[in-house]
Amino acid sequence: MSEIFETPLLNELQRDSTDPLAEPIVVRNAPEQIVERLVTAVALGVYVPGQALPPERELASLLGVSRATVREALRRMTESGFIEQRRGRNGGSFVLEGWRPSSADLIRRHLLPNWSRFEALFDARQLLEPVIAATAARRRGDGDVAALSQALVDYREATDREESRVADERLHRAVAESTHNPVLVGLSAQIRTRISLELGAEPYTPEIRRVAAVQHGMLAEAVIEQDPGRAHSIALEHFGLTEGLVRDLVARVGEAATRESDG
Amino acid sequence: MSEIFETPLLNELQRDSTDPLAEPIVVRNAPEQIVERLVTAVALGVYVPGQALPPERELASLLGVSRATVREALRRMTESGFIEQRRGRNGGSFVLEGWRPSSADLIRRHLLPNWSRFEALFDARQLLEPVIAATAARRRGDGDVAALSQALVDYREATDREESRVADERLHRAVAESTHNPVLVGLSAQIRTRISLELGAEPYTPEIRRVAAVQHGMLAEAVIEQDPGRAHSIALEHFGLTEGLVRDLVARVGEAATRESDG
DNA sequence: TATTTATGGTCTGTGGACCAGACCTTATAC
């Protein structure tokens, strides 16, 4: 009887419909899932452009699949221009620099058509992250302080966009982990990943990085000093900033696109 | 290039690890997913014990799979004692009454071993649902009032545990839907489903149902009257009640289990 | 009572996904 409770619990954050039987079953085959994991890993900064993914044989054993399957995943990623495979000793699968479409292009082709989904995602983030931040401030333990300070230092020392992204991810994860609740950690990571993935390059201009650095500093500080109220309001403002930026960007590009199609 | 953005976005709310490559790839095959959907549908009250699921051929076409695959899923569910299949005209796959293990049994065999996961889930719920409720109060439109009042009436008119569960689900969904944010609706539904699934029977004693009815009434009212602060605090209290109940239950059964194994 | 019909139950052949593992090719390190 009880094995039915062992079914991996439903994991679909956003099935479009509300009726469990309304949508077709999709068997997510292995290569597809592997691509997703690898793209996620890059989005989260585990591998940065120029770096090689683990060798095929190692990936196969890490992921518990055959090498043929890993190769199929890598083949698709090569085809998409996401990685480049090089042979010989010191070869490997290298994450390409320019795999993200240009900002304007991305927005026109991806962001605009799916704008309502993004809006909901940003909106949810701005509602949920402050709660997570406040909870983190309330619950952080002594062990969390080190991770928070370290992430903050990394962020301040980041010199380019890529390093900023990675440090940003670490800092927000450190905050989420200070809640000591894996569900919240997972939720926060999932929101970040989805935004990072779908958005590609977040608009990390030097100016924005400066503002964000200040906010990150204040956020980490509020958590360290166990001040939930401040953590909440800083997070609110911080995530509002990003949302505002993207909104402006989309508006500008959207207008441009409209003008073009009119002309 | 852009097709890589079309990968169904990562959906795993709670992968245990934080490293995308640390865990094996699991190909969730079709029957497994179908079982999950059907169990979910029952957990959400779409089908109640005694009722028949749709006929196999219809399920196959709804879910976009072959009948053989549906049959495999139903075979597993029959094996687990979840449904009973009857042949002939007016036959079908009937949800069994007693498919949930008894409370104490369930707790001993399932809740105790996974207690930390539940704790995190309840904790997250108590943090997130009040925000959702407050947001619902802030954003509810005229169209939401009808759904809220109707759900409330259903809840009050519910006579047995099963009807209460269904009405409860509807009411909380109506609240979530008043936020007009599909991400929040999905999140709330997912938390509810997981708790409902893993918990099996929530402790719906008549007494609890009376208290919950009052709270539900106040919650719906606060949302209808667009009072975010009240909605927040009522939700906090309401979800605290459930958590407290389960916590007590587990403590009692846990003690009993300890005494037994000592004796 | 006989027939129709809506359901579950059974079978067969086909294609594709994934696996295990051996072996080939290339480019670098030593």
Next chain:
DNA sequence: GTATAAGGTCTGGTCCACAGACCATAAATA
């Protein structure tokens, strides 16, 4: 110049899902 660490190729096998035909049963209905 050789050893080595990577990617590239091939084979044979297993299992899963599909399509579709057909069988068996029990209730509704004529």
